[in-house]
Amino acid sequence: MAVTQIPLPAINKAIRDVYFALEERCQRPAPCWTNMTEEDLWRELVSCILGSRVRFEAAHAAVERMERLRLFCKPQRLARFQQYELDVMEALSGGYALGGQRKYPFFRVRAKQIRETAERLYRSGDTLKSFLKGSRDIRDIRRRLIMEVSGLGPKQASLFLRNIGYATHVAILDIHVLTYMHWMGLTETIMTSIPALPKYESLERTFIGHVYSLGYTPDCFDLAVWVVMRVAKEGQRTWE
Numbered sequence: 001m002a003v004t005q006i007p008l009p010a011i012n013k014a015i016r017d018v019y020f021a022l023e024e025r026c027q028r029p030a031p032c033w034t035n036m037t038e039e040d041l042w043r044e045l046v047s048c049i050l051g052s053r054v055r056f057e058a059a060h061a062a063v064e065r066m067e068r069l070r071l072f073c074k075p076q077r078l079a080r081f082q083q084y085e086l087d088v089m090e091a092l093s094g095g096y097a098l099g100g101q102r103k104y105p106f107f108r109v110r111a112k113q114i115r116e117t118a119e120r121l122y123r124s125g126d127t128l129k130s131f132l133k134g135s136r137d138i139r140d141i142r143r144r145l146i147m148e149v150s151g152l153g154p155k156q157a158s159l160f161l162r163n164i165g166y167a168t169h170v171a172i173l174d175i176h177v178l179t180y181m182h183w184m185g186l187t188e189t190i191m192t193s194i195p196a197l198p199k200y201e202s203l204e205r206t207f208i209g210h211v212y213s214l215g216y217t218p219d220c221f222d223l224a225v226w227v228v229m230r231v232a233k234e235g236q237r238t239w240e
Helices: 008-026 038-050 056-068 081-092 107-122 128-133 138-148 154-163 175-183 197-213 218-233
Strands: none
Touching: 008 175, 008 218, 038 056, 038 107, 038 128, 038 154, 056 081, 081 107, 107 138, 128 138, 138 154, 138 197, 154 197, 175 197, 175 218, 197 218
16 A cells, blocks of 8 residues: 555545535436537536646636636537637636736647537537537547547546536546555556547546446546545645
């Protein structure tokens, strides 16, 4: 088992407490992607693109700014694609303050990725919903998302599928969950990300097996781990 300065029993107790606090919310009916509008699906996908390698607060603020500028609406995303990229880049590059930072950190790269994805999905008249209907198998649709959506890796693709209610039997293996896995002896080293899908699927099976062995479900448990590990790593609580 990995050694950490924070007592593992305290971490496990905190995760358990957060898990049960989240459980009621997790048991509510999840959004069903088949009933969501194309605008809502596009917003969720863009949110996941923006959330890659960026703090939650920065990504959330960027999504809110795009929302205020109506950049998720059909007339915007189906207009001239190059102009859409410029509009998204302008939205991401300023207008909100977060710890002294005035812009989303990768605004040029993300604007290009969002434009490329919009162009790939919508140029021929297809929709994101029709893309999702092309497969009912979680592994297949996740692989297709990673291949077709610019800037989307296994973690963010899994988050998208869970957020829209397409799949619950997936794990969101971000840096906090990966650190937890190392501390619990489930991995030999701490990884910051998992770009290769086969490796992600292998670690996902390990994590989900661990979760079920504790009597929990992965959809609430990885969120509880995220909450607790984020606080623990930032030293914002005193562990007893």
